[in-house]
Amino acid sequence: MLSESAQTVTRQKEGRSYYVKFRESWLIHFKWLVYSPSAKGDYCKYCVLFFAKDNSTRTKPGVLVATPFTNFRKATGKDGILTSHEKLQYHKDAMMAGSEFKGG
Numbered sequence: 001m002l003s004e005s006a007q008t009v010t011r012q013k014e015g016r017s018y019y020v021k022f023r024e025s026w027l028i029h030f031k032w033l034v035y036s037p038s039a040k041g042d043y044c045k046y047c048v049l050f051f052a053k054d055n056s057t058r059t060k061p062g063v064l065v066a067t068p069f070t071n072f073r074k075a076t077g078k079d080g081i082l083t084s085h086e087k088l089q090y091h092k093d094a095m096m097a098g099s100e101f102k103g104g
Contacts, residue, residue, distance in 0.1 A: 022072055030082050032095065041068025044085060050097035051090060061090075 022042070027033055034045045047065040063069045064085050075082050085091055 023075070026075060026082060030086070032086075032091075033082065036068055039068040039070075041070035042082075043068055044091060044094070046094040046098040047085075047091055050094040050101070052093060052097075 022035060026042070027035065032044050032046050034043050035041070036043060042064060044064040047061065051061050051065055060066075063081060069075070069081055071081070074080060077083065
């Protein structure tokens with residue numbers, strides 16, 4: 001279980017502060033997701049480890065790979081970052097590479 005302070009990120013918008021919470025249920029639903037307390041954000045453990053720098057789409061790694069995902073408001077839903085990340089080809093390739101690495 002994450003501490004309360006680890007789960008909350010403070011954001012500024014138009015001079016006002018607000019808090020956005022990380023939901024631990026995301027770790028259950030998205031098995032590839034890991035939370036970094038030091039970065040106060042999420043990463044895709046498979047893409048961080050197995051992103052193919054020579055991928056055929058020439059896609060550069062971004063949120064969840066090169067940088068932590070911290071805008072928890074945009075996590076899920078039809079166009080949510082976590083939902084969209086699962087559909088990316090480089091994510092699927094990284095998941096396969098991770099599965100092969102683990103031996104099945």
